[in-house]
Amino acid sequence: MIAQILQQLQTQLKPIPIPVYTAYDHKAISQKQPPFLVLNLRNYTTELPIFRAEQEVVPFSAEVTVTLLLPMEAGLEQLYAYFTESILPVLLQVCRVQTVTFSAPKTEPLLQKQTMTAICHVQGILQPDVQETEAEVE
Numbered sequence: 001m002i003a004q005i006l007q008q009l010q011t012q013l014k015p016i017p018i019p020v021y022t023a024y025d026h027k028a029i030s031q032k033q034p035p036f037l038v039l040n041l042r043n044y045t046t047e048l049p050i051f052r053a054e055q056e057v058v059p060f061s062a063e064v065t066v067t068l069l070l071p072m073e074a075g076l077e078q079l080y081a082y083f084t085e086s087i088l089p090v091l092l093q094v095c096r097v098q099t100v101t102f103s104a105p106k107t108e109p110l111l112q113k114q115t116m117t118a119i120c121h122v123q124g125i126l127q128p129d130v131q132e133t134e135a136e137v138e
Contacts, residue, residue, distance in 0.1 A: 001126055005062055006039050012095045016087055029111055038067045061123040069113040079105045079116045097122055
């Protein structure tokens with residue numbers, strides 16, 4: 001279920017013109033050219049299933065981190081501008097994120113990248129099925 005939430009968000013972030021990876025992606029960081037985003041699940045809460053017209057649905061809420069990685073040469077203004085102008089509108093409109101909290105930009109010397117992370121609160125309904133489970137992020 002957790003992977004499905006991240007995959008759904010990854011799909012919804014397609015309008016952003018940079019690659020979007022999940023934290024569980026097995027591609028080496030050295031093969032990912034900045035700029036790019038990384039999605040990770042921070043918290044996940046589920047509730048008791050609800051039955052509608054012979055179908056079971058499971059409400060959930062989650063905190064997802066969205067981390068922007070830029071080259072080391074990027075400055076604070078460039079990080080913030082890129083996030084607020086290119087990424088934030090898609091998070092709010094397409095992904096219907098409830099709240100967004102930004103962390104301070106930081107330098108990741110091991111990755112040789114400048115990063116900025118937003119913590120996003122999302123909620124939706126999981127629809128378990130005998131064959132597969134779909135996550136609908138609202």
